[in-house]
Amino acid sequence: MKVKVLRQATPFSESYWETFNADVSGETSVAALIDYINYNDDIVDETGKPTTRIGLECSCLQGVCGSCAMVINGAPSLACETFVKDLLKDGKDTITIKPLQKFPVIHDLVIDRSVIFENLKKTSMFIGKYNPPEKQNSKKKNKEFEHQYTTAKCLKCGLCLEVCPNYTSGEGFFGALFANDCYMVSSRNTDKKPEVKKQYAKHFAATCSKSLSCMDVCPMKIQTIASMAKMNR
Numbered sequence: 001m002k003v004k005v006l007r008q009a010t011p012f013s014e015s016y017w018e019t020f021n022a023d024v025s026g027e028t029s030v031a032a033l034i035d036y037i038n039y040n041d042d043i044v045d046e047t048g049k050p051t052t053r054i055g056l057e058c059s060c061l062q063g064v065c066g067s068c069a070m071v072i073n074g075a076p077s078l079a080c081e082t083f084v085k086d087l088l089k090d091g092k093d094t095i096t097i098k099p100l101q102k103f104p105v106i107h108d109l110v111i112d113r114s115v116i117f118e119n120l121k122k123t124s125m126f127i128g129k130y131n132p133p134e135k136q137n138s139k140k141k142n143k144e145f146e147h148q149y150t151t152a153k154c155l156k157c158g159l160c161l162e163v164c165p166n167y168t169s170g171e172g173f174f175g176a177l178f179a180n181d182c183y184m185v186s187s188r189n190t191d192k193k194p195e196v197k198k199q200y201a202k203h204f205a206a207t208c209s210k211s212l213s214c215m216d217v218c219p220m221k222i223q224t225i226a227s228m229a230k231m232n233r
Contacts (some may be wrong), residue, residue, distance in 0.1 A: 103161075
């Protein structure tokens, strides 16, 4: 098979495509595929020309850290949860890989997601002291716990922002992960609810067109539409 990678040496250099040959099984993940290419000291491209190792950010390799998010065959995905057998269908023999396009590139497939965390800090979107509603029966609490647990799984991987038609650079609209965090904070700390509602309206509700593409790519299957419904209510 051939593996075509969009590479970029530094944050300000020009990007370019480079193609490699690889011989791995269909059970190999894309993260392992890149490791396979990077394994030897004398790495060469498909023409036999010497080149450097492909820059890759990864940690857990189990779909938990979210750091290996990239665009694979045109679809934003986690490299550790995307497998060769699912990419080479209908006679295809090439896998195309590039970094997420809505974040600055640091090196090759390594991107800068700091805007996500800076926006959360800027809006003070953290729970702080746990302060749930006092007049809430246990049955209703349990209903909230289920969605709170699911929402708390957000990896901040950026896949939802990559596919969002409304998200650009994170300057005004903060995307689906922000809506989920707004729900989490407001449902766990009632003292912060008025300010959270204001930030939610300004940085999410006013711009979201409800394409819900964010839910299609979310590796944790977070029901953002449920967070939106609860916040809007």
